Amino acid sequence: MWTPEASIPGDSGATKSPSPMWGGVRGGGMRPQRGPLTSATALRPFAGSLAVLAALAVASLFVGVGTLNPGALVSDPDAVALMFASRLPRTLAAILAGSGLAIGGLVMQTLARNRFVEPTTAGTAQGAALGILIVTILAPGASILVKTVVASIAALGATSVFLSLAHRLPPTQPFLVPLFGLIYGGVVGAAVTYIAWQADLLQLVEVWIHNGEFSGILRGRYELLWIALAFVALALWVADRLTIVSLGRETSIGLGIDYARMLQLGLVIVSVISALTVVVVGIIPFVGLVVPALVSRIVGDNLRQTIPLVAISGATLVLGCDIIGRLLRFPYEVPVGTVLGVVGALAFLAVLHLRPRHG
Amino acid sequence: MIEIEDVSFARQGTPVLQDISLSIPAGGVTALVGPNGAGKSTLLSLMARLLPLETGRISIAGKSVAHTRSDALARTVAILRQDTLVSSRLRVGELVGFGRFPHSRGRLTDEDRHLIDDALREFDLTGMADRFVETLSGGQRQRAMVAMAYCQGCDCMLLDEPLNNLDMFYARELMRILRDLADRQGKTIVIVLHDINHAATYADRIVALRDGRLVSFDRTDQVLVPERLEQIFGYRMEIATVDGQPVVLHHR
Numbered sequence: 001m002w003t004p005e006a007s008i009p010g011d012s013g014a015t016k017s018p019s020p021m022w023g024g025v026r027g028g029g030m031r032p033q034r035g036p037l038t039s040a041t042a043l044r045p046f047a048g049s050l051a052v053l054a055a056l057a058v059a060s061l062f063v064g065v066g067t068l069n070p071g072a073l074v075s076d077p078d079a080v081a082l083m084f085a086s087r088l089p090r091t092l093a094a095i096l097a098g099s100g101l102a103i104g105g106l107v108m109q110t111l112a113r114n115r116f117v118e119p120t121t122a123g124t125a126q127g128a129a130l131g132i133l134i135v136t137i138l139a140p141g142a143s144i145l146v147k148t149v150v151a152s153i154a155a156l157g158a159t160s161v162f163l164s165l166a167h168r169l170p171p172t173q174p175f176l177v178p179l180f181g182l183i184y185g186g187v188v189g190a191a192v193t194y195i196a197w198q199a200d201l202l203q204l205v206e207v208w209i210h211n212g213e214f215s216g217i218l219r220g221r222y223e224l225l226w227i228a229l230a231f232v233a234l235a236l237w238v239a240d241r242l243t244i245v246s247l248g249r250e251t252s253i254g255l256g257i258d259y260a261r262m263l264q265l266g267l268v269i270v271s272v273i274s275a276l277t278v279v280v281v282g283i284i285p286f287v288g289l290v291v292p293a294l295v296s297r298i299v300g301d302n303l304r305q306t307i308p309l310v311a312i313s314g315a316t317l318v319l320g321c322d323i324i325g326r327l328l329r330f331p332y333e334v335p336v337g338t339v340l341g342v343v344g345a346l347a348f349l350a351v352l353h354l355r356p357r358h359g
Numbered sequence: 360m361i362e363i364e365d366v367s368f369a370r371q372g373t374p375v376l377q378d379i380s381l382s383i384p385a386g387g388v389t390a391l392v393g394p395n396g397a398g399k400s401t402l403l404s405l406m407a408r409l410l411p412l413e414t415g416r417i418s419i420a421g422k423s424v425a426h427t428r429s430d431a432l433a434r435t436v437a438i439l440r441q442d443t444l445v446s447s448r449l450r451v452g453e454l455v456g457f458g459r460f461p462h463s464r465g466r467l468t469d470e471d472r473h474l475i476d477d478a479l480r481e482f483d484l485t486g487m488a489d490r491f492v493e494t495l496s497g498g499q500r501q502r503a504m505v506a507m508a509y510c511q512g513c514d515c516m517l518l519d520e521p522l523n524n525l526d527m528f529y530a531r532e533l534m535r536i537l538r539d540l541a542d543r544q545g546k547t548i549v550i551v552l553h554d555i556n557h558a559a560t561y562a563d564r565i566v567a568l569r570d571g572r573l574v575s576f577d578r579t580d581q582v583l584v585p586e587r588l589e590q591i592f593g594y595r596m597e598i599a600t601v602d603g604q605p606v607v608l609h610h611r
Binding site for chain 2: 239240243244246247249257258296297302304
């Protein structure tokens, strides 16, 4: 039976010299005192969500049309090939795209100072789609890297226009910004559809861009998403400055932040992440909206604490929905975007109706 | 402490400030007063680098506002404006802690934590340090914002109508704290005030603007005479004396 004493090295005969650190813990059982600014409260949900994500990732490796059981990995070369050519890339792609989408949404909400906007509804993803479409028409043979770069630039342009117009709306009317975003995203999306129709590329837009899914992900076709992870890390690096930006232009300047430059950096983070996910897996809705909003309800708006949690929760949501999509009508698949449409809408209703924690 | 020379400012061709020159000495409370549209907030925004300086020069503690890096100025001058913080889910302790950002760049030292606790205590916020800002009343939120500006630890503080959302109790409380900071810590405080009686009670000097021009800059008791108040506000008001203190009967 396990007892607390048994875990103390000094009490077992094998270890001759007990470490002084253990002695301290044993004597008082005291936790170090924490002020209100340390992240003790944020650590628990962080560890919990990381465990859930890890469990889902393992499950994802063994869910699919081809049967694959853990034992076969040591003996069967075909099983190993399936794992490294398809299952592992697909799992990683869902994790990378999910965390990127959630962080893109969080940063966009910070810049717009509004909780109800996200890149896939307010024009960023539609801008990226426009970029991909233009490359496909003008240079059909362009590499996926060129497509990503053009999509990023187009997304940046579309988001800049959205943000400069959104900042002119009165802050006393918080629902004007997302309404404007929906209309703006709809207009850009309509332009994409019109151009695609004219160029006879409607199938590309409707099937590939507008309904994100992971069934086409293989080794060699998702690696660009690692760049999205780099931008998530960049967001974490400037987390304090982004939090200050969320307090408004004047407070930011008062604290010595270069407000305009931080807005530009945030825009680049949002646009590049969105463009990468649109290029690799297509548009996946709701993740950027519900994940940051739910995390904000629970742990608040201090981005240094929320960014890791938002990234992990976004990955968990997308991976979980992808697994559901694989199982719902097995052996056929439901695209992750469709599953998220249902799950995300329910989660959004929860965001609207749950009472926020008062801290 | 604050040198303003030949400052003019125009918005879309309409002059908002014209040829303002004044020199505010270090220490004490200076009130900026004047009727609506006089240019008080514009002048304060120019001092605070929230608006770009078009003509003239402003320097604070020898640092030119136009030519000094913003993060260096943030260690010299703290500003408080009417930002909308309504939906922020930062905790009060975190918000006040961001006042240390110009010094710590986000890595709080023990000294920073000490100063944050100090600011929370000074503004009677210790009990709500763990509450989210959006759950506070307007007055509490305003106090948290002032506490953040105080926590910045600057010699000079610029405040734009900080009494706007406060009831009489907290308005008086805030003015007393600011007076105390000037007396005890030698802070230089410039504050835009609507109510001339708050200026009369708590300010050492009054800067009065009207239609973008400097009307008077003098010791408080020198400004509080009927002729000069009429010059500033455009109508005659009586001044009573209660316990040797002037009280402007501006509402009659």
